[in-house]
Amino acid sequence: DAKTTQPTSMDCAEGRAANLPCNHSTISGNEYVYWYRQIHSQGPQYIIHGLKNNETNEMASLIITEDRKSSTLILPHATLRDTAVYYCIVRAPSSGTYKYIFGTGTRLKVLA
Amino acid sequence: ETGVTQSPTHLIKTRGQQVTLRCSSQSGHNTVSWYQQALGQGPQFIFQYYREEENGRGNFPPRFSGLQFPNYSSELNVNALELDDSALYLCASSLYAGGQETQYFGPGTRLLVL
Numbered sequence: 001d002a003k004t005t006q007p008t009s010m011d012c013a014e015g016r017a018a019n020l021p022c023n024h025s026t027i028s029g030n031e032y033v034y035w036y037r038q039i040h041s042q043g044p045q046y047i048i049h050g051l052k053n054n055e056t057n058e059m060a061s062l063i064i065t066e067d068r069k070s071s072t073l074i075l076p077h078a079t080l081r082d083t084a085v086y087y088c089i090v091r092a093p094s095s096g097t098y099k100y101i102f103g104t105g106t107r108l109k110v111l112a
Numbered sequence: 113e114t115g116v117t118q119s120p121t122h123l124i125k126t127r128g129q130q131v132t133l134r135c136s137s138q139s140g141h142n143t144v145s146w147y148q149q150a151l152g153q154g155p156q157f158i159f160q161y162y163r164e165e166e167n168g169r170g171n172f173p174p175r176f177s178g179l180q181f182p183n184y185s186s187e188l189n190v191n192a193l194e195l196d197d198s199a200l201y202l203c204a205s206s207l208y209a210g211g212q213e214t215q216y217f218g219p220g221t222r223l224l225v226l
Contacts, residue, residue: 034214043114043202043217044155087154091213099145099168100204100215102154 003027003090009107012082018075020106022088025069031091033064034100035073037084044087047073078110114138116205116218124224125193133188133221137205143167144186145215146178147202155202161186162208198225 005023012018024033032051036044048055048062050071055062061074075082087105091098115138125131137144143162147155157170161180175191184205190197200222204215 036217041200041220041222043116043204043219046114046214046216049214098213099157099160099170100147100155101157102147104152104154 003092003101004088004103006086006088006103006106008104009109011109011111012075012078014080014110014112015077018078018082018108018110020073020075020086020088020108021070022072023070024088024090027068027090029068033062033068033071034089034091035060035062036087036089037082038087038105039081039084047086078108080110080112082108083110084108114205114216114218116203116216118201118203118218118221120221121219122222122224124226126226127193127195129193129225130189130191131193131223133190133201133203133223135186135188135203135205135218137184137186137203138216141205141207141216142184143206143208143213144180144184145204145206146186146188147204148172148197149200149202149220150196151199158188167208193225195225198223 034049035047038044050062064071085105117136145160146158149155159169164180180186200220202220204217206215
């Protein structure tokens with residue numbers, strides 16, 4: 001029952017920008033979009049989140065479309081250490097609280 | 113480093129046994145969520161604890177249970193282990209204050225059931 005869809009895999013050349021898309025067409029007005037990544041079976045690492053405005057931090061930028069039905073995570077200068085599985089998540093209500101529903105994510109491979 | 117720790121890092125059990133996994137949350141966080149991640153899959157939500165009470169549960173049977181302590185650390189207990197329980201178990205802590213809730217994950221406990 002994942003609320004997001006992402007491509008299964010992507011490649012990116014080292015030093016280039018990596019643009020990872022995510023569709024979340026059923027998102028509700030007050031639901032945030034979160035991005036995490038997981039490197040080699042470590043715990044998922046928080047990257048960024050947003051509601052409707054574009055967001056930027058030291059790791060990445062998040063671009064959310066005006067209708068909020070899709071977003072793109074941008075890693076501006078990908079390095080080999082950015083090779084990971086990237087998850088786009090919309091929190092879903094569950095029994096009085098919210099839960100993260102992870103899909104299978106996008107496996108990003110950064111190539112030397 | 114998220115400040116979320118889990119123990120043990122690895123564990124081997126046999127079918128039918130019981131297991132307890134532990135999680136220490138990040139300082140200042142009052143909510144702990146537990147996830148199960150099978151090989152090649154995304155994490156699946158098990159349940160969440162907020163102020164020592166279960167506050168939401170995923171599609172897991174009652175043999176998965178938990179506790180949260182006054183210091184907000186948490187345990188996940190699994191009874192009558194089955195082979196399919198072999199997975200990476202992740203805990204995440206967060207500050208639940210309505211609206212936004214960013215979860216920070218620990219490194220996980222890898223459980224193998226033989």
